[in-house]
Amino acid sequence: MTADAWVPPPVLVAVDLVVFTVRGSELHVVLIERGIAPHRGVLALPGGFLRDAEEDLLAAAYRELSEEVGLTARHVHLEQLGAYGTPGRDPRGRVISVAYLAIAPRLPEPVADTDASAAGWVLADFALSPAARLAFDHRRILADGVERVRTKLEHSTLATAFVGPTFTVSELQSVYEAVWGVRLDPRNFYRKVQGADGFLVPAGPARRATPGRPARLFRAGPSATIRPPLTRPIGPADQEATS
Template sequence: MADEPWEPPRILLAVDLVILTLRDDRLHVLLVERGIEPYQGTFALPGGFLRDEHEAIDAAARRELAEEAGLADVHLEMLGVYGEPGRDPRGRVVSVAYLAVAPRLPEPVAGTDAADAHWIPVDEVLSGRLELAFDHRRIVEDGVERARAKLEHTALATAFCGETFTIAELQRVYEAVWGVRIDPRNFYRKVKSTRGFVVPAGPMRRNANGRPARLYRAGPVRVLYPPMVRAGQAEEGQRS
């Protein structure tokens, strides 16, 4: 008996977007309320299927960002590929996830199959208090960890400050993204020991308590050395 001809499995390709920003000194993620089944009425990451075999994956990501949240001109980088069987009740779906971490993003505007779009505090998702569709909580967790690592090794945090800022304002960015409280003296020492991270800028500014605070601006470097390592990461490195 001749072997039956092989047929490729039916696998759908999708994109999901983890868009992070700071609002009121808290890290927020962009979520949409699904307007269709499955998971209608549940929060999810913006995203969707490729239109056809001709659409590039990164083009699909930018299109979904515009269609589902009304955002454009946001730099996206690939976060990972998620394709566990059973992650989508509609069939075998493989998703390419993208990450963006950007300051001062506007209010989202829902469209296409999204009933609404909101900036949601990340800790609402990471704690499990807010249910997400599919495996999107895991994707958010991976995106937040990538963002936290970016603050360790790059000067990204200065983009979330004004043109000039105090060390305390820069510290609040790190606390919001890392989700921890930081000792001010240790933070000041780390910032000053990281060459080219920040440079002095202009006269001093008085804080709310009336004390003067020195102003800084972003320095010339983009990759930090030594990095601004989180306390837990440093302790793990010492044990190993």
């Protein structure tokens, strides 16, 4: 086939969002209930098609984040997770989805948009379980998002995206426990995060959350990586994934 005879195939481009937060010491993800076909009434990740040929992928991700979760660029950590384009993943045609990972602390209740009949926070473990039915290939996308976060918590300072501008070591430990699905020894965790160069820096006076000694406040330090890294213990979630 000559170059003049080649006709580009019709391809639609979408963005999907894996939005995480920690609620009640457990990792939660935003899921919507689809209000339109295909997969009407089935749970799915929020997202949608690009509005037009001029819309940038990142701009589309922020737009969907604002419309469906009520978040702006100032409040969220957003990074590209991956591209998903297996033929047949969407019955409407050849659709390539670029997925984004979004993380922020204390996120509000999501609001269903015009294509969704409901939206809410769901335990990530439940969303990945056989009891939950997810549309398209969103279970795979969600699983990739969970593993991305679990892995990055070992060698990057991503955990600070789950907490506020200032936080205690105990609050940071709760993030690790929620994402990794394990219990950590408080003294050992405190020693490790304090020993990681540039991970945390002191931030103001101590906070008295419970009777007893006030907890010291910290904020994210200048480093984006953790040296030495924190090693993820083998927990129930890892055992289930490898069994």
